[in-house]
Structures are given as C-alpha cells and as structure tokens.
Amino acid sequence: xxxxxxxxxxxxxxxxxxxAAYYAFTGKGQECRxxxxxxxxxxxxxFTIGRYMPKNxxxxxxxxxxxxxxxxxxxxxxxxTSSPEFKEKKAAEIGNKLFVPALAIAVAAxxxxxxxxxxxxxxxxxxxxxxLLISFATTGARIDEATRESARLLHQVxxxxxxxxxLAALGALFxxxxxxxxxxxxxxxxxxxxxxxxxxxxxCVGMALFTIIMGNAFAAFAVITxxxxxxxxxxxxxxPAVAAALAMTxxxxxxxxxxxxxxxxxxxxxxLELKDKYMIIKKQIPVGVxxxxxxxxxxxxxxx
Amino acid sequence: MIxxxxxxxxxxxxxLKLDPIAVxxxxxxxxxxxxxxxxxxxxTTLGDAFITNRYMTVFFVTLPAIGIxxxxxxxxxxxxxxxxxxxxxxxxxxxxxxxxxxxAAALSLRLGGHVQFIRPLILPMAEGAAKNNYGELEEQDIExxxxxxxxxxxxGNFYGQNVFVASGGVLLIIGVLKELxxxxxxxxxxxxxxxxAVIAVIVSAVQFLYYDRKLVRKKKxx
Numbered sequence: 001x002x003x004x005x006x007x008x009x010x011x012x013x014x015x016x017x018x019x020a021a022y023y024a025f026t027g028k029g030q031e032c033r034x035x036x037x038x039x040x041x042x043x044x045x046x047f048t049i050g051r052y053m054p055k056n057x058x059x060x061x062x063x064x065x066x067x068x069x070x071x072x073x074x075x076x077x078x079x080x081t082s083s084p085e086f087k088e089k090k091a092a093e094i095g096n097k098l099f100v101p102a103l104a105i106a107v108a109a110x111x112x113x114x115x116x117x118x119x120x121x122x123x124x125x126x127x128x129x130x131x132l133l134i135s136f137a138t139t140g141a142r143i144d145e146a147t148r149e150s151a152r153l154l155h156q157v158x159x160x161x162x163x164x165x166x167l168a169a170l171g172a173l174f175x176x177x178x179x180x181x182x183x184x185x186x187x188x189x190x191x192x193x194x195x196x197x198x199x200x201x202x203x204c205v206g207m208a209l210f211t212i213i214m215g216n217a218f219a220a221f222a223v224i225t226x227x228x229x230x231x232x233x234x235x236x237x238x239x240p241a242v243a244a245a246l247a248m249t250x251x252x253x254x255x256x257x258x259x260x261x262x263x264x265x266x267x268x269x270x271x272l273e274l275k276d277k278y279m280i281i282k283k284q285i286p287v288g289v290x291x292x293x294x295x296x297x298x299x300x301x302x303x304x
Numbered sequence: 305m306i307x308x309x310x311x312x313x314x315x316x317x318x319x320l321k322l323d324p325i326a327v328x329x330x331x332x333x334x335x336x337x338x339x340x341x342x343x344x345x346x347x348t349t350l351g352d353a354f355i356t357n358r359y360m361t362v363f364f365v366t367l368p369a370i371g372i373x374x375x376x377x378x379x380x381x382x383x384x385x386x387x388x389x390x391x392x393x394x395x396x397x398x399x400x401x402x403x404x405x406x407x408a409a410a411l412s413l414r415l416g417g418h419v420q421f422i423r424p425l426i427l428p429m430a431e432g433a434a435k436n437n438y439g440e441l442e443e444q445d446i447e448x449x450x451x452x453x454x455x456x457x458x459x460g461n462f463y464g465q466n467v468f469v470a471s472g473g474v475l476l477i478i479g480v481l482k483e484l485x486x487x488x489x490x491x492x493x494x495x496x497x498x499x500x501a502v503i504a505v506i507v508s509a510v511q512f513l514y515y516d517r518k519l520v521r522k523k524k525x526x
Contacts, residue, residue, distance in 0.1 A: 006359070009362060009365060010358050010359075010362075012364075012365045013358070013361060013362055013364040013365055016364040016365065016367055016368070017364060046354065046355070046358070047358060047361075047364075050351075050354075050355045050358070051355055054351075055347075055348045055349075055351035055352040055355065056344050056347040056348040056351060057351065058347075058350075058351030058352070058354060058355055059346070059347025059348055059349070059350040059351030059352075059354070060347055060351075061351075062329065062350055062351065062354055063329065063347070065325065066325050066326045066328075066329035066330075067326070069323050069325040069326055070322075070323045070325070070326030072323075081375060082375045082376070084380075086377075087375070087376065087377040087379075087380045088377065088380050089377075090376040090377040090380075091376075091377030091378075091380035091381040091384065092377075092384075094376060094377065094381075095381065096381065096385075098373055098376065098377065098378045098381050099378070099381070099382075099413075101369050101373060102369075102370070102373060102378065102411075102413050103411060103413075105366055105369070105412060106410075106411035106412050106413070106468060109412075109468070109469050109470050110469055113469050113489075113490060113491045114491065119489075119490065120469035120470050120490040120491060120494075121359050121362055121470060121490070123469070123470070124362055124363075124365065124366070124469075124470040125362065125365055127366075128365040128366045128368075128369060129365075131366070131369035132368050132369040132372075134369075135368075135369045135372040135373055136372070139372055139373070139375075139376040141372045141375065141376065145371075145372060145375060146368040146369075146371065146372050147368070148371075149367075149368065149370075149371025149372055149374065149375050150364075150367040150368040150371045152371060153367045153370065153371050153374075154364065154367060159323075159325050160324060160325070161361060161364075162325065162361060163324055163325065163328070164357075164360040164361070164472050164475065164476045164479070165354060165357045165358065165360040165361050165479075166325060166328045166329070166354065167328060167476065167480075168353060168356075168357040168360060168476065168479035168480055168483060169332070169349075169350050169353035169354045169357060170310070170328050170331060170332045170335075171353075171479070171480045171483045171484070172349055172350075172352070172353035172356075172483045173310075173332045173335055173336055173346065173349050173350060173353070174310065174335060175483055175484060176336070176339070176341065176349050177307055177310075177335045177336055177338070177339030177341065178307065178339060179307050179308065179310065179311070179335060179339075180484070182305065182307050182308060183308070183311075210315075213315055213318075213319060214314065214315055214318035214319060215318055215319070216318055216324070217473075218472070218473070218476055219314055219318055219324075219328075221476060221477070221480060222476075222480050223311055223314065225480055225481070225484065226480075226484060230484055230486075234486060239496075240481055240486040240488050241477075241488040241489065241492035241493045241496055242492075242496040244477045244480075244481055244486075244488070244493065245466060245474075245477060245493045245494075245496035245497045246496065246497075246500065248466060248473050248476075248477055248497075249462070249463060249466060249497065249500050252462040252463065255458075255462060256455075256458060256459075256462070260318070260319060262321075264458050264461075265454075265458070267418075268418035268422070268454045268457070268458075269450075269451075269454060271418045271419055271422075271423050272418065272422065272423055272427060272450045272453060272454050273450070274447060274450050274451065274454070275447060276447055276451075279447055279448070279450065279451035279454075280451050280454035280455055280458070282451065283448070283451040283452055283454075283455045283511070284455045284458065284459075286511065287455070287459065287504075287507055287508055287511055290507050291463075291500070291503070291504055291507055294500070294503055294507070295500065298499060298500060298503075302496070302499070
C-alpha cells in the first residue's frame with residue numbers, strides 16, 4: 001500500500017516537472033527554450049517511469065541534465081503573475097484563511113508520520129492534495145493558475161532543486177569507490193576510533209569547517225558523514241538519527257560564518273544596503289560558535 | 305589517496321561557485337574512474353541511487369498549492385500580521401521575528417526572506433523602534449542594526465527547517481545514511497532537531513537583547 005502511494009507521489013512530482021517543461025517550451029520570451037524544457041522533461045521522465053528504465057540510461061540522462069546546467073541552458077521563464085495591488089486586495093479579503101492550506105501540508109505530514117504506518121512522505125503527498133483543494137476553495141483560483149504558479153516556482157528554484165538527490169547519488173558512488181574508508185583511515189591515524197568525545201567533536205567541527213569552505217552544508221554532510229560520522233560516531237553506538245540530525249545543523253553553524261554562503265550572508269547585506277558587506281557574518285559568528293559548542297554537548301548527551 | 309579527487313573537486317567547485325549540479329556529477333565521474341569502475345558501472349550506480357532517492361525532491365507536489373497562495377496574497381497577509389505588532393525595542397522585535405520564522409520553517413511555511421520580509425518590513429520597523437526609544441542612532445549602530453536584521457532571518461530559517469518531517473535536510477540525512485547502511489525514520493530525525501531549534505532562538509535572543517542594552521547605556525551616558 002505504502003509503495004503504491006509513494007509511486008503515485010513520484011508520478012505527481014513528475015507531472016509538476018512536465019508542467020514546468022511545457023511552460024518553458026511554449027512561454028513567450030523564454031530564453032534557451034530547448035535546453036530548459038529538455039531539462040524539466042527529463043526530470044519528469046525520471047520521476048514517472050525512471051523506475052522501469054535501465055539504470056545506466058537514467059545515469060546518462062543525469063549526465064545530460066548536468067551538461068545543460070553547466071552550460072547555463074536552463075533559464076527562468078517569464079511568467080505572468082498577479083499584481084501587488086491584486087495580492088494586497090485578496091490578502092485583506094481572504095484574511096487568515098490563506099494560512100489554512102499551508103498549515104494543512106505540515107499537519108497532514110506530521111500526523112500521518114506519527115499515527116499511521118504510511119510515513120511522512122505519503123503524508124506530505126496527501127497534505128499537498130488536501131492543501132490544493134482547500135486553496136481552490138478559499139481563493140477561487142482557476143486550474144490554469146495552479147499550473148502556471150507551480151511552473152513559475154519550479155523555474156525559480158531551477159536545476160538546484162535536484163541537488164540533494166544528486167548528492168545522495170554521489171554518496172552512493174563514494175561508497176562504491178570506498179572513499180569513506182580512505183578518509184577514516186587518514187583520520188584514524190591521528191584520532192583514536194574509540195574516543196567518543198573526540199569523535200563527536202571531529203564530526204561537528206568537521207561539518208562546520210567543510211561548510212565554511214564549500215558554503216553548502218548538504219554537500220559537506222555527504223562527505224563528512226561517510227568519512228568521520230560513520231567510523232567515529234555512528235559505529236561507536238550513537239543513535240544514527242540523533243547524531244546525523246545534529247551533524248547537519250552543526251553544518252548550518254558553518255553557514256552562518258562563511259561568505260561562501262553568499263545568498264544568505266553577502267547578497268542579503270547588499271539587499272539591506274550595508275556599507276560593511278561582512279556585517280551580517282560578523283554578527284553571526286559569536287552565535288554560530290556558541291551553537292556549535294551546544295551541538296557537541298547535545299550530541300554527547302542525546303545520541304549516546 | 306587518489307580516490308579523494310572527488311572531494312577535492314567538490315571543495316574547489318563549490319568554493320569557485322561553479323554550477324553545483326555539474327560539479328557534483330564531475331566529482332562522481334572522477335571518483336568512479338580513479339577507483340577503477342567502468343563508465344557504464346558509474347552511470348548505473350548514479351542512475352540507481354538517483355531513482356532510489358527520488359523522495360528527496362517530493363516538495364514538487366506542494367508547489368501548485370503554495371503557488372496559488374502566493375498569487376492570492378499569502379506573504380502580504382503575513383506581513384500585515386507582523387506589522388500590526390507594536391514592538392517596543394529593536395532587540396525584542398528581532399527576538400519575535402526569529403521565533404516566528406523558526407516556527408514557520410518548522411511547519412514548512414516559506415514565509416520569510418531578506419527581500420520579501422526583512423528589507424520592506426522588519427528593518428524599517430526596527431529603525432522606527434530604535435528612533436522612538438533611543439533617538440537618532442550613530443552610523444555604526446545603524447550598521448549593526450542592519451547586520452542583526454539580516455542575521456535574524458538566517459537564524460530562524462536554518463534551525464527551524466529540519467523540524468519538518470519532509471524538509472530537504474531531513475530527507476538528505478535519511479538518504480545519505482541509507483546509502484551508508486543505516487536505516488532511520490524521518491520522524492526521528494525531525495524530532496531530534498527540535499532541541500537545537502529552541503536553543504538557537506534563545507541564544508540569538510541573548511544577542512538581540514544585548515544590543516538593546518548597549519543602546520540604553522549609550523543614551524544614559526549622553
């Protein structure tokens with residue numbers, strides 16, 4: 001039952017991707033029409049029928065998507081959307097009921113994960129359908145507005161939307177190639193494997209440092225968990241869910257402290273017209289350091 | 305050692321702000337080739353894991369509903385509600401915003417952003433509150449006020465998001481752990497993220513209220 005519902009969920013995701021491809025292909029003023037629509041169409045195929053295709057073909061399709069993204073052939077389309085005046089007017093008319101569909105997604109996802117055996121993902125899917133129905137009811141929107149808005153949002157997120165999925169695939173490759181073993185052997189030379197405190201410190205600080213260098217905690221997580229987290233923390237008897245959850249947010253402490261995370265720290269300084277472009281980072285460093293120390297303590301207390 | 309080439313490519317590629325998708329794929333190819341895998345094996349491993357990890361991208365299904373709501377003024381309504389609050393000092397305003405932003409992130413509500421909320425709403429409110437309480441601010445104090453206004457958005461955004469069971473971070477954690485041989489539940493990861501979300505609000509509150517105190521002292525000295 002759960003698997004059927006999950007496949008259905010992936011088909012719905014695929015349809016959203018196909019819709020983005022359709023708007024890219026037909027949209028007025030769309031730059032790189034072919035590349036953009038090809039990217040979203042391939043992703044739609046992977047979602048809907050990827051499971052039944054030979055896996056090396058899927059791999060080749062990923063390669064095509066990467067090439068399209070590398071050569072900047074996936075562009076944001078020009079979409080018509082409602083005017084600021086219309087939004088203000090509707091916001092006042094509809095009022096707080098606007099929050100109901102958005103909350104329905106969270107409540108359904110949590111409730112179904114907590115009280116059924118279907119899991120949070122199926123919950124998210126069911127919540128999304130309920131939210132869409134309530135949205136139509138409360139706003140009186142038309143179906144073509146829903147398709148247009150979903151395409152607009154997906155274009156805005158762009159190719160980066162598949163980054164987590166791709167990083168997990170990279171993790172699988174690292175695993176097949178034995179990368180984690182090489183790192184842990186290197187670190188094992190300086191760090192005793194059975195010292196839990198040092199292991200936890202290495203995992204949390206490693207996440208923060210790699211995130212500072214790369215500007216992206218997701219990328220750091222795949223690398224550091226394989227190389228440091230598994231041998232020095234998880235294999236020492238830590239609760240994997242707790243340790244990994246804290247490792248990820250320990251990475252976010254690194255995000256607070258790095259100009260590499262330009263969107264959050266540097267671009268936003270320009271948006272706020274700061275003279276000192278590093279002021280946001282300067283303010284965030286003390287909080288980031290304190291929170292990193294808190295992460296180490298929490299991991300030692302709650303994961304063991 | 306040569307197998308670590310993939311990690312080097314990731315570090316250099318992300319640091320140079322090259323296209324992240326291309327960087328990750330090139331790092332995968334390089335790692336596989338140096339480990340002696342055939343090109344076909346690499347594509348198969350990549351494709352297989354990509355299919356298994358489709359669930360990381362399931363936020364697609366929420367886009368139609370979120371899109372409609374944004375089109376019909378969801379952000380405007382949230383801005384209106386925040387604007388109605390009469391907050392006394394800039395520090396307290398930031399504390400409230402960080403708490404609300406954390407809560408919204410935990411519910412996967414995408415309400416926030418430096419462009420959408422901080423610049424048009426929170427910063428002017430904070431500047432107004434500062435002026436009411438402490439008179440005209442010196443230039444350095446205004447810079448710090450803006451820095452804190454930028455930081456409040458990041459604090460709330462970062463530490464709240466993993467409390468949501470189907471957030472990108474939670475799904476990535478499950479996916480990576482599964483590839484490494486550990487099976488964990490999304491709900492367990494989300495619950496384990498709650499304490500740090502609360503602590504982040506508290507620690508940042510200390511910073512914001514300290515800024516208030518600094519301005520109070522300055523005023524007394526004049």
